Amino acid sequence: MSGSRVVALGHHQPERVLTNADLEKMVDTDDAWIRQRTGIATRRIASADESVADMAAAAAAKALAASGLSPADIGQVTVATCSAIDRCPSIAAQVANRLQIPAAVCFDLNNACAGFCTALATADHALRAGAARHALVIGAEKMSDLADWTDRSSCILLGDGAGAAVISASDDALIGPVAWGSDPTRNNAVRLVDAWQPRFAQEGQAVFRWATSELPAIAAQACERAGIATTDLAGVVTHQANLRIIEALTRKLKLRDDVVIARDVVESGNTSAASVPLALSKLVERGELPSGRPVLLFAFGGGLSWAGQVITTP
Structure with missing residues (x-):
């Protein structure tokens, strides 16, 4: 194959919505100040027992279901994250276990906010080289764990969630050079x-x-x-x-x-x-x-x- 393509997507967000009005009760700020400087109106915040792996697996499951592939088809799982506290096993390995992906290479990648596009390029390169035919690429973060809820300049920015893509080897290069x-x-x-x-x-x-x-x-x-x-x-x-x-x-x-x-x-x-x-x-x-x-x-x-x-x- 000479290239790869995105065949399906999925995403997950926690249920809790944290509004600017909520933040007004937590830190010295207000809705107008936040919107003027950031444009943000709301953000989703994971519960204490909802982990990066939970969100990553939920988004990945949706993408895999939409792709029409079976778990056994996936040869590589990469999770881009800078907020996961689990070092070993990797979040990617945990996702593979939950989705019953039997034998994929699994690893996490930390390039902060640039992580997903970096991971997508890495998976594209692997598929082009023939190392796998199908891959799961996931970006998942629990930034609320990293927020300083006393700092009004930064805590207003952060939210939690995950997004995932299934990519497949292709005769056409539908993922361009990075x-x-x-x-x-x-x-x-x-x-x-x-x-x-x-x-x-x-x-x-x-x-x-x-x-x-x-x-x-x-x-x-x-x-x-x-x-x-x-x-x-x-x-x-x-x-x-x-x-x-x-x-x-x-x-x-x-x-x-x-x-x-x-x-x-x-x-x-x-x-x-x-x-x-x-x-x-x-x-x-x-x-x-x-x-x-x-x-x-x-x-x-x-x-x-x-x-x-x-x-x-x-």
Whole structure:
């Protein structure tokens, strides 16, 4: 096979909705302040007994069911996460056990918010090389475990959830070449502090300037590598960090007016590695992105790292 393609998607979010009004009772903030700076209105928060593995398995089960494949068909399972507390067995191995996937290679990948697009590229490379014919790629995060609920600048951002994709080897390259990299000189801009009791922290203004000034050219590069112009895109799904970043970044791509731009951050908050597959799965489920259309996926965050590729919708 000369390429791979996304054949099915799935997502999962916890039941609890945390509104801006709820946050007003927890920290010195208000709805107008949050919306003006982030665009976020609500976010989902997992219960104490709902783990990263629980959410990853729920999203993966939906994607696998939608694909029409059996668990035995899956040869690779990769979970992108930076919030899982389980180190061994990996979250991917736990997902494989729950879904009764018998013999896949399973591993977790931590590239923070860029994790899902990084994992998707890694799986694409494996399928192109013949290491597997079908793979599960999952982004899953319980960012509420990492929130400092006394810090009004960061706790308002974070949410929990998972998104998953089944990809298969294909005669056609329907997952485009990845544009990825990092700027390690800025690795303190987004970070987890206190390793044994980690808390999310970031330099918000520095990240905003970087994302809006330097990343549009890299996002356009992913389109160039796929052999398509930004004006040919049907949709753009970026990391759902902040609505202001999403709108500034996509504006610089000079898209058509009818391009579908994911704005799931408004209702889900920043779910780190889960944000791209979560937003993409919702758009496809709702019919806003029909089958067979080119969509740019582009994720960025801690590292500072980035990864993006153009896919064709399943």
